[in-house]
Amino acid sequence: xxxxxMNTLQLHLRGHRCNLWPxxxxxxxxRCYHKGEISGDLKLDIPLEKGRNLLGMEHYGKRxxxxxxxxxxxxxxxxxxxxxxxxxSIAIDxxxxxxxxxxxxxxxxxxxxxxxxxxxWDGNFNFNGSLSLDISPTPLNWLINLRLKQARNPGISYFSxxxxxxxxxxxxxxIDELEKMLEQMP
Amino acid sequence: MKxxxxxxxxxxxxxxxxxxxxxxxxxxxxxxxxxxxxSLDLNIDLFHSNRNLFDSIDSILDGYxxxxxxxxxxxxEFIKTSVDKINAIAPDIIMISVFSFTTHYFxxxxxxxxxxxxxxxxxxxxxxxxxxxxxxxxxRNFFGQTMLERELVDYYVVGEGEGVIDAFxxxxxxxxxxxxxxxSQILDLNAAPWPDYSIFDLxxxxxxxxxKEVFITGSRGCIRKCTYCxxxxxxxxxxxxxxSNIADEIISHYEKHGVTRFYFTDSLINGSLxxxxxxxxxxxxxxxxxxxxxxGQFICKPRNQINDEYFDMMAAAGAEQFFIGIETGSDRVRWxxxxxxTNADVDYHLxxxxxxxxxxxxxxxxxxxxxxxxxxAETMAMFPRWQHYVADGTIKGIDLGPTLIVMANTxxxxxxxxxxxxxxxxxxKSWVADCNPDLTIKERIRRRLEIHKQAINYCxxxxxxxxxxxxxxxxxxxxxxxxxxxxxxxxxDR
Numbered sequence: 001x002x003x004x005x006m007n008t009l010q011l012h013l014r015g016h017r018c019n020l021w022p023x024x025x026x027x028x029x030x031r032c033y034h035k036g037e038i039s040g041d042l043k044l045d046i047p048l049e050k051g052r053n054l055l056g057m058e059h060y061g062k063r064x065x066x067x068x069x070x071x072x073x074x075x076x077x078x079x080x081x082x083x084x085x086x087x088x089s090i091a092i093d094x095x096x097x098x099x100x101x102x103x104x105x106x107x108x109x110x111x112x113x114x115x116x117x118x119x120x121w122d123g124n125f126n127f128n129g130s131l132s133l134d135i136s137p138t139p140l141n142w143l144i145n146l147r148l149k150q151a152r153n154p155g156i157s158y159f160s161x162x163x164x165x166x167x168x169x170x171x172x173x174x175i176d177e178l179e180k181m182l183e184q185m186p
Numbered sequence: 187m188k189x190x191x192x193x194x195x196x197x198x199x200x201x202x203x204x205x206x207x208x209x210x211x212x213x214x215x216x217x218x219x220x221x222x223x224x225s226l227d228l229n230i231d232l233f234h235s236n237r238n239l240f241d242s243i244d245s246i247l248d249g250y251x252x253x254x255x256x257x258x259x260x261x262x263e264f265i266k267t268s269v270d271k272i273n274a275i276a277p278d279i280i281m282i283s284v285f286s287f288t289t290h291y292f293x294x295x296x297x298x299x300x301x302x303x304x305x306x307x308x309x310x311x312x313x314x315x316x317x318x319x320x321x322x323x324x325x326r327n328f329f330g331q332t333m334l335e336r337e338l339v340d341y342y343v344v345g346e347g348e349g350v351i352d353a354f355x356x357x358x359x360x361x362x363x364x365x366x367x368x369x370s371q372i373l374d375l376n377a378a379p380w381p382d383y384s385i386f387d388l389x390x391x392x393x394x395x396x397x398k399e400v401f402i403t404g405s406r407g408c409i410r411k412c413t414y415c416x417x418x419x420x421x422x423x424x425x426x427x428x429x430s431n432i433a434d435e436i437i438s439h440y441e442k443h444g445v446t447r448f449y450f451t452d453s454l455i456n457g458s459l460x461x462x463x464x465x466x467x468x469x470x471x472x473x474x475x476x477x478x479x480x481x482g483q484f485i486c487k488p489r490n491q492i493n494d495e496y497f498d499m500m501a502a503a504g505a506e507q508f509f510i511g512i513e514t515g516s517d518r519v520r521w522x523x524x525x526x527x528t529n530a531d532v533d534y535h536l537x538x539x540x541x542x543x544x545x546x547x548x549x550x551x552x553x554x555x556x557x558x559x560x561x562x563a564e565t566m567a568m569f570p571r572w573q574h575y576v577a578d579g580t581i582k583g584i585d586l587g588p589t590l591i592v593m594a595n596t597x598x599x600x601x602x603x604x605x606x607x608x609x610x611x612x613x614x615k616s617w618v619a620d621c622n623p624d625l626t627i628k629e630r631i632r633r634r635l636e637i638h639k640q641a642i643n644y645c646x647x648x649x650x651x652x653x654x655x656x657x658x659x660x661x662x663x664x665x666x667x668x669x670x671x672x673x674x675x676x677x678x679d680r
Binding site for chain 1 (some may be wrong): 202203392394573574576577578579583627628631632635638639642644645647648649651652655656658659662663665
């Protein structure tokens with residue numbers, strides 16, 4: 001089956017309730033695809049655009065003591081109810097990359113006026129805050145680099161160096177040289 | 187004559203990821219007759235001793251350039267050290283595996299250096315019965331005969347060596363394939379000896395996944411006659427082992443040496459669908475723990491010959507990655523190569539590979555003799571068309587190749603007059619063809635570079651990118667001489 005030229009971002013989120021359902025906004029570039037409460041599961045198919053695709057996800061409205069209300073309930077140190085958003089899957093054209101986003105910077109909002117340092121995202125929106133993804137220059141190139149490109153390991157021999165894959169600097173320099181040589185060829 | 191100590195030598199450059207199967211098979215034959223069988227793998231010695239040279243030596247061995255002074259000095263010292271090792275072993279018979287024309291360079295060096303060694307010397311392997319890939323026309327003899335005439339060897343073996351060597355070690359000398367060109371073919375591969383990998387130090391190899399991996403041979407020859415390939419000449423008849431016999435060998439290496447990965451040397455692992463199915467079913471039924479993985483060269487079958495269950499069966503048996511000669515994005519060119527499958531067949535295979543977790547590696551041949559600009563555009567279009575399967579990890583690699591070489595003893599070679607193929611300097615790498623005058627050497631290189639850039643634009647996993655480009659550079663340098671005149675039909679007369 002041939003794949004269409006248009007790429008689609010697929011999101012599957014789950015809202016968890018504590019007092020209220022979580023509030024969550026999803027935008028791509030200037031367009032809003034979801035705004036407000038997520039009650040239970042939310043599945044979205046978002047068509048990606050040809051150029052830059054800036055995906056924004058923001059969790060807000062969770063209370064950490066404002067008006068003496070906490071949207072998290074725990075007993076003996078164990079949380080049994082929490083107002084949060086869980087990302088079950090995120091994919092482009094069916095190719096998932098949720099785990100590859102772990103460790104991305106998650107900008108948390110201040111809690112009771114106290115600033116909170118940005119932290120690494122673990123697949124959940126437990127606190128108020130936002131995450132943005134710049135899916136550029138093209139969705140599949142971005143996805144390939146995210147999922148498959150590794151840091152070079154100079155200790156591996158040339159013929160088995162899988163870490164060289166997707167690093168094209170040497171090839172491009174040689175192509176440039178060869179194209180110049182080719183111009184001189186009768 | 188009874189021999190007491192056999193030495194089996196493997197020469198650069200082979201890949202370093204698995205012990206060499208041909209030497210392992212000859213080792214198994216020798217053990218039937220000779221008390222002491224020792225192997226010397228100079229390929230892996232070079233790999234460990236000079237990684238830079240090992241990685242860049244192909245263009246020397248392929249005949250694109252000569253070794254520079256520094257390389258020559260290192261190679262000379264390497265040969266001297268190797269000869270010292272050989273002399274210390276003191277064999278009374280030396281067998282050298284000549285894998286292909288790319289092994290000629292080291293074979294000549296080592297034989298020259300062993301001239302005074304009194305052991306009986308035998309060379310065998312596919313490289314024995316091909317001409318040297320050299321620009322010196324007078325050297326275009328078949329290699330084994332040349333070495334015999336130069337008194338560098340006592341015997342050469344043409345064809346499948348295990349039967350010839352077995353007869354030789356029994357004392358026979360009038361054998362088809364021994365110092366003559368009567369290529370012997372083993373008709374019943376089920377009776378052929380399994381390779382004996384115990385003659386190697388299996389810890390020395392550069393395994394790709396840090397797991398022991400060895401070669402398996404399930405068939406010889408090919409069901410196809412792709413126009414650019416000399417396999418039908420080297421192995422005229424396609425023969426295959428029973429699927430259960432192949433599976434038993436895999437189980438044996440697994441149990442004896444703890445080998446968990448297997449790479450098939452077959453031109454096509456799925457040439458005989460029945461044997462392939464039998465092997466898969468037996469492997470799937472065996473309780474491997476830890477599990478095994480295997481792969482090799484594979485052909486896309488036309489869609490109407492297979493179904494989804496075929497791919498499920500492979501995955502259940504431990505299949506992992508397959509190298510497929512996709513060659514081009516143009517159905518027309520692929521058909522003129524006699525490959526007999528289409529882009530629609532590739533689509534189906536990709537879909538099924540992706541579904542079952544199998545991996546595919548593309549082998550490409552840019553600038554085929556009949557390729558037009560429209561065909562080239564279709565190859566360019568291949569990269570966005572199948573990029574999805576790069577992103578999901580189904581396409582694990584692509585080798586863009588060095589462009590077409592009109593090799594001796596191929597269907598294309600025999601079509602040279604019909605297609606009006608002409609060589610520069612008689613060099614089969616530098617050709618033009620009357621049937622496609624727009625495809626000059628310059629245009630062929632331009633297309634090859636454009637394809638490389640397209641693969642980069644779509645983030646394809648290019649293997650051997652730089653070394654292939656260096657080969658293209660050598661092709662430009664070799665062709666960029668205004669004094670060179672075209673030679674009609676070359677002069678590869680045999």
